[in-house]
Amino acid sequence: MKQILMHARLFDGDQFHAGKAVTLKDGQIDGIIDTPGSLGGYEPYDLTGLVLAPGFIDTQVNGGGGVMLNGQTDLEGLERMADAHRCFGTTSMLPTLISDSWSSMEHVARLIRQAHRHWGENSSLSAVKGVHFEGPYLNVDRKGVHPEKQLRAIDDGALELMTHPDLGVRLITVAPEKVGPSFIRDCVSSGALVSSGHTAAGFQEIATALRAGLRGFTHLFNAMTPMGSREPGVVGAALDDPDSWCGLIADGFHVHPASMRNAIRAKPKGKIMLVTDAMASVGAEKKSFTLNGTTITAKDGRCQLEDGTIAGSDLSMIGAVRNGVELLGLPLPEVLRMASRYPAQFIRMDTSLGSVAPGFAADLVAFDPTTWTVRHSWINGFHKAH
Missing domain, CATH: 2.30.40.10 (Urease, subunit C, domain 1)
Structure with missing residues (x-):
């Protein structure tokens, strides 16, 4: 055709x-x-x-269309997620599993394999380029909405499960101080991408992780040690390193606009990418849902627990693009790159995604x-x- x-x-x-x-x-x-x-x-x-423009690429999609990846989602549910985000311009995504049981991790791995059998068909499942395991090897002190009972030491078989090449792009978020540099090296050697998140690490621990192959930082500023005058923390290490990528939730709730602008100025161009951290409420009429038995409600664009704690986001990629222009004052071309080319580079798919050029995948958005x-x-x- x-x-x-x-x-x-x-x-x-x-x-x-x-x-x-x-x-x-x-x-x-x-x-x-x-x-x-x-x-x-x-x-x-x-x-x-x-x-x-090039279709948007979202490396952190917990849910959408009323569905969470957590909760034993089936293939139909995964397609509902992909359909919901496609309506907001996302043509490539990494479904993201919030820290969960070993059996849930195995289930999601099987689900991603099933989805890839439909790649290339006329289905939104073609947007599923891999998987993002956000945890469970995280620090309880920075757990956010991750259930404490699921945070644990590295499981036997974790490396094989999370880095298997038939999952496509494999992104793994860890707390470096909890897994050590050897695990990061092993993941990287197996072809996976490793990010730091939900971590209480200090600057030197992050420096060690970067030498071991750490590639990025999951939702910069959130659930990590802040930058101080004498201890730069995870944020300071992320902004100081010229080679790593940082995901930014530009919903106006997770990070103050001034902090976002400072981060964008600090990193070399191309190293800040937009992510949604989206929950089930995106693209859904019903704006409340449960995660591990806890009720989360999206109100006025903000996802939160009953006590007001932020719990993921109600953000879409076109919403993030809009905020990049209207909230942060960035030029539209740069914001579009933050939504497409830069994440394509992060997941090592920039020879086929993130540009409108002959030979690239026909993944496009018109808005x-x-x-x-x-x-x-x-x-x-x-x-x-x-």
Whole structure:
């Protein structure tokens, strides 16, 4: 099937273009051409008034569409999650398991394998590029909403389970002080990506973890030691290191806008990426749900426990993009890169995702820049109107 996407304001990952059309063929971007007068053999899409950009990539998706990955989700539930986020421009995602039992970890690994059998089909499951195990090897002192009873020492078989190559992209969030550098090295040697999160580590412990192959920091500022004058903590180590990536929950609740702006200025360009940390409420009519028996409610865009504690987010990727522009004052091209190219680089898929260029996957989003509403998405060339 050949498609041609016309009359949009095209952002290719580097710059905006006017008067250009994008052709798609066999699930890939075939070319960027001048808008033609005749359409010979193409299925046309008129995107007048919309921005056409690389599809968004979210490396931290706990839930959506009324479904949490925790809770023995089935394949239908995982597709509901992916569908919900696709409506907000996410064309690639890492479903994220909040610290849970060993049996739940095994179940999610099986589920991700099942999802990958549908990759390339006309299904939102094609957005599932891998899995994010957020825990359970975390520090109870910085547990956040993670259930204390599930935080534990490394399980026998954890390395094999979490790093198996048939899971696709494997992202593992650990507290470095709880697992030690050898576990990080083993994960990295097995092809997994390791991030630091829910950690009470000091600066030197993070420096050691970075030398062992630590690649990133999960939801920067949240559930980690802050930067102080004499002890830079995890935040100081993250901002000081030029090579690692930091995920940022730009919902206006998790991190003060000034802190976000300072982090973006501190890191080299390309090392701050947008994440949602989304919960079941995103894309769902019902705005309350349970996690491990605890009720969480989304109100006015904020997910919280009954006592007011923040518990994940009600943020979508198009919402994060909007906040990057309107809350942080960043230029739209840079925010779009934070939502696509930079996470593609983090998960080592930037040769196929994060740009609109010939040979790249036809993973695209078309949105209204005045209302921040996603109107169309493509995953592997399969179109969906929203």
